[in-house]
Amino acid sequence: MRADARRNRDLMVAAAAEVVAEQGAEASLEEIARRAGVGSATLHRHFGGRVALLEAVFESSIAGVCARAEELRDHPEPLRALTIWLHGMVDHIATVHGLGPALVMSAEHGSQCHVRIRSAGRLLLERAQEDGSVPADVDISDLLTLVNGIALASGQDAGRAGHLLDLVIRGIAPAQA
Amino acid sequence: MRADARRNRDLMVAAAAEVVAEQGAEASLEEIARRAGVGSATLHRHFGGRVALLEAVFESSIAGVCARAEELRDHPEPLRALTIWLHGMVDHIATVHGLGPALVMSAEHGSQCHVRIRSAGRLLLERAQEDGSVPADVDISDLLTLVNGIALASGQDAGRAGHLLDLVIRGIAPAQA
DNA sequence: AGAATAAGTGGGGTGGCACCCCGGTTAACC
DNA sequence: GGTTAACCGGGGTGCCACCCCACTTATTCT
Numbered sequence: 001m002r003a004d005a006r007r008n009r010d011l012m013v014a015a016a017a018e019v020v021a022e023q024g025a026e027a028s029l030e031e032i033a034r035r036a037g038v039g040s041a042t043l044h045r046h047f048g049g050r051v052a053l054l055e056a057v058f059e060s061s062i063a064g065v066c067a068r069a070e071e072l073r074d075h076p077e078p079l080r081a082l083t084i085w086l087h088g089m090v091d092h093i094a095t096v097h098g099l100g101p102a103l104v105m106s107a108e109h110g111s112q113c114h115v116r117i118r119s120a121g122r123l124l125l126e127r128a129q130e131d132g133s134v135p136a137d138v139d140i141s142d143l144l145t146l147v148n149g150i151a152l153a154s155g156q157d158a159g160r161a162g163h164l165l166d167l168v169i170r171g172i173a174p175a176q177a
Numbered sequence: 178m179r180a181d182a183r184r185n186r187d188l189m190v191a192a193a194a195e196v197v198a199e200q201g202a203e204a205s206l207e208e209i210a211r212r213a214g215v216g217s218a219t220l221h222r223h224f225g226g227r228v229a230l231l232e233a234v235f236e237s238s239i240a241g242v243c244a245r246a247e248e249l250r251d252h253p254e255p256l257r258a259l260t261i262w263l264h265g266m267v268d269h270i271a272t273v274h275g276l277g278p279a280l281v282m283s284a285e286h287g288s289q290c291h292v293r294i295r296s297a298g299r300l301l302l303e304r305a306q307e308d309g310s311v312p313a314d315v316d317i318s319d320l321l322t323l324v325n326g327i328a329l330a331s332g333q334d335a336g337r338a339g340h341l342l343d344l345v346i347r348g349i350a351p352a353q354a
Numbered sequence: 355a356g357a358a359t360a361a362g363t364g365g366g367g368t369g370g371c372a373c374c375c376c377g378g379t380t381a382a383c384c
Numbered sequence: 385g386g387t388t389a390a391c392c393g394g395g396g397t398g399c400c401a402c403c404c405c406a407c408t409t410a411t412t413c414t
Contacts (some may be wrong), residue, residue, distance in 0.1 A: 002361060002410055006410060030400065086379030104330075142341055149326020155280075164319055168345055179381055179390060207371065216393030301362060356414090363408070371400070376411100379392070 005046075012043055013034040013056045020057060025101035028054070051109045054102040061096060062113045065089060069120035079133035082124045083169055088146060090165045093151035094158040100151045107148070118144065182223075188213040189220055190199045190233045197234060202278035206230070228286045231279040238276060242266060246297035256310035259301045260346055263324060267342045270328035271335040277328045284325075295321065 015036035019027045029050065033040040047053040070089055075081035093100045107114045122140040129136055146168050154161035192213035196204045206227060210217040224230040245265055252258035270277045284291045299317040306313055323345050331338035 004391080004410070005362060008362085028400065029402090041403070045362085050401090116380055135370080138344065142344060144343070145330040146323075146326070146341060149323070149330040152329065153322040153326040164323060165316065166212075167319060167323070181381065182391060185392085205371070206373090217372080218374070220395055222391085226403080227372090358393085358413080361410080367404080368402085373397085375396080381390080382388090384387080
């Protein structure tokens with residue numbers, strides 16, 4: 001990759017992060033290109049579509065979520081670890097403007113970052129299931145779909161999203177309070 | 178209302194129902210006007226925006242959901258009545274193309290039809306709470322938000338949506354299976 | 355250093371969209 | 385049949401995603 005192309009890519013991702021934080025995931029691509037100081041053709045050539053751009057923007061966010069799952073892997077109480085992680089997800093999605101819709105698009109688009117989050121979560125869920133805290137008929141796609149749904153449907157209200165997640169967890173772990 | 182205006186209104190709602198069934202709630206308003214055989218200005222003058230048009234399209238759908246709640250009001254097992262109704266909702270939203278997003282828009286827009294569904298559901302929820310089947314800290318907004326989230330996140334897959342709703346209900350009624 | 359070349363760029367075009375103005379039309383009422 | 389107020393839709397505005405192609409520039413080779 002040529003040096004100028006690399007530089008432009010970084011400019012565009014930075015501008016996109018800024019604009020998406022202000023206006024959400026539906027922000028105008030032209031506005032992003034404008035703010036990055038490049039032609040809109042350049043943006044389209046680099047990313048091909050909105051989804052790829054959003055993935056680049058939220059790359060580090062997603063890496064963070066996966067890292068957090070890794071840290072929780074050896075927690076002594078698997079159900080608690082899963083709960084903490086899911087709360088972290090919901091909170092993060094509700095807080096970071098544009099992330100929720102971006103994850104949905106990326107899931108619909110069958111993209112990489114969704115796979116990464118799935119594997120991260122599956123680890124925690126399976127440990128909680130081996131331990132008997134969570135019934136075997138729950139799978140990680142169910143959980144993430146519910147998390148997506150909750151975060152999307154709660155708008156930017158992280159408190160409400162957390163409350164809804166508590167309701168769902170009560171159901172997933174009927175043996176516990 | 179003048180007769181020609183009334184006739185055009187009906188044409189537009191019928192065309193909208195058709196196009197939305199094919200293309201979903203984001204269908205082009207121009208395409209709807211085109212298929213109704215009216216100018217796009219006429220459509221905008223009548224409905225002012227997408228939300229009002231969608232509400233007109235799904236009017237009977239929503240009336241049906243409310244009527245169903247009314248029928249279930251005197252069911253001998255309040256929790257069962259609530260469960261049946263929620264399953265009906267999720268199923269209906271998953272089956273009728275465009276209805277899910279339309280309800281979300283309408284909720285964001287603070288519109289009438291959301292209020293009607295809320296009141297219908299509240300009746301069933303409150304009866305289940307008086308009866309002790311559902312904890313008092315659940316409210317009808319929580320439930321409908323979850324139903325929305327589930328239906329949205331499951332796409333058109335009614336089976337999946339039903340499964341997710343079962344998970345949620347298990348949590349809402351921890352005393353029962 | 356300078357030439358050759360492959361990679362990268364963005365002005366400007368296309369087609370589509372929501373939304374609106376206003377001159378012409380028509381239903382409704384006398 | 386005439387008056388009037390309601391209604392209509394062609395065509396305009398400004399925005400958007402996405403793309404073509406003549407031009408520029410980083411890189412590489414000698």
